[in-house]
Amino acid sequence: MSALDRPLDVVGLGEAMVLLQAPSFEDAATASVHVAGAELNLLAAVARLGLRAGLCSRVGNDPFGRRVLTAARTLGVDTSLVSTAPEPTGVFFKELGADGARRVHYYRSGSAASRMSAVDAGRALAARPRLAVVSGLTAALGPGPRSAVQHLALGADVVALDPNLRPHLPPVDDLLLTLLPQVTYLLLGLDEAGPLFGTTEPAQVFRRARSAGVREVALKAGADGCYHADDGPAGFAHLPSAATTVADPVGAGDAFAGGYLAARLVGAGPRGAAWLGSRLAAAVVATPGDTEGLPSAAEAAALLAAALSR
Numbered sequence: 437m438s439a440l441d442r443p444l445d446v447v448g449l450g451e452a453m454v455l456l457q458a459p460s461f462e463d464a465a466t467a468s469v470h471v472a473g474a475e476l477n478l479l480a481a482v483a484r485l486g487l488r489a490g491l492c493s494r495v496g497n498d499p500f501g502r503r504v505l506t507a508a509r510t511l512g513v514d515t516s517l518v519s520t521a522p523e524p525t526g527v528f529f530k531e532l533g534a535d536g537a538r539r540v541h542y543y544r545s546g547s548a549a550s551r552m553s554a555v556d557a558g559r560a561l562a563a564r565p566r567l568a569v570v571s572g573l574t575a576a577l578g579p580g581p582r583s584a585v586q587h588l589a590l591g592a593d594v595v596a597l598d599p600n601l602r603p604h605l606p607p608v609d610d611l612l613l614t615l616l617p618q619v620t621y622l623l624l625g626l627d628e629a630g631p632l633f634g635t636t637e638p639a640q641v642f643r644r645a646r647s648a649g650v651r652e653v654a655l656k657a658g659a660d661g662c663y664h665a666d667d668g669p670a671g672f673a674h675l676p677s678a679a680t681t682v683a684d685p686v687g688a689g690d691a692f693a694g695g696y697l698a699a700r701l702v703g704a705g706p707r708g709a710a711w712l713g714s715r716l717a718a719a720v721v722a723t724p725g726d727t728e729g730l731p732s733a734a735e736a737a738a739l740l741a742a743a744l745s746r
């Protein structure tokens with residue numbers, strides 16, 4: 437069954453890669469193998485909450501591409517909008533030093549996903565999802581992905597943007613600023629607010645994003661929790677983090693975004709959506725890996741129901 441005969445709630449455009457992880461590749465004899473990608477992580481959270489989520493991407497005709505497809509399907513993410521291309525699947529390496537520092541080495545330049553174009557965005561739009569997710573990370577992969585992000589953001593009725601700025605990739609702030617009037621939900625990290633809005637002061641971030649045309653903002657502040665839209669005089673409110681154990685912070689922002697968007701799609705308000713996002717982020721950081729800590733489908737359904745009453 438394709439996404440066209442089974443309408444998707446959420447489509448995310450992005451690159452999913454094979455990840456090799458070890459303490460240090462200078463002397464590691466073994467490494468653990470995972471599949472990672474910010475948009476896939478977000479979609480996995482949406483799927484776990486019972487909504488239909490699809491990845492729009494390209495992978496190579498190689499074992500890495502097949503592994504990405506299998507991992508996405510195992511996470512409940514539809515792959516009918518992922519095409520197989522002649523270029524290789526992107527891979528990356530993560531060193532988790534004993535000092536807690538994480539070093540990331542990408543081998544994604546020239547990858548299948550870096551050749552995405554407006555054609556891929558066209559396929560995503562033809563699937564008529566209720567919500568399209570774009571990210572600065574995808575736009576930073578090259579000129580084709582940049583135009584795919586632009587095309588999808590301009591063509592979709594409801595758009596979520598997660599800037600996902602990555603210091604190792606070229607800057608994309610200019611494009612993201614031009615897209616803000618199309619953005620329904622902006623889910624950004626406090627560390628991304630500086631480059632985009634010239635401030636990390638939450639009141640200013642909300643004010644500047646709204647005056648740039650964004651309809652709704654959620655500001656992720658890591659261990660300090662998040663800020664969500666609110667009807668009160670300030671126009672926003674703070675929600676403390678729900679995390680009690682932090683084994684691996686990677687993937688927290690994606691889980692938050694997936695939970696937030698799924699909750700909004702089923703009718704929760706911004707407060708309930710932020711609460712659900714925080715609960716999923718807390719679950720993900722308690723377990724090593726980007727998505728391994730997501731709650732079970734039954735737990736996720738109970739959390740989604742609880743978000744509706746907040």
Ligand SMILES: O=C(O)C(=O)C[C@H](O)[C@H](O)CO
Nearest residue numbers: 472473474602686687690726
């Ligand atoms: O950094 C990237 O390109 C990734 O998408 C890898 C990770 O899965 C991602 O950073 C988690 O948000």
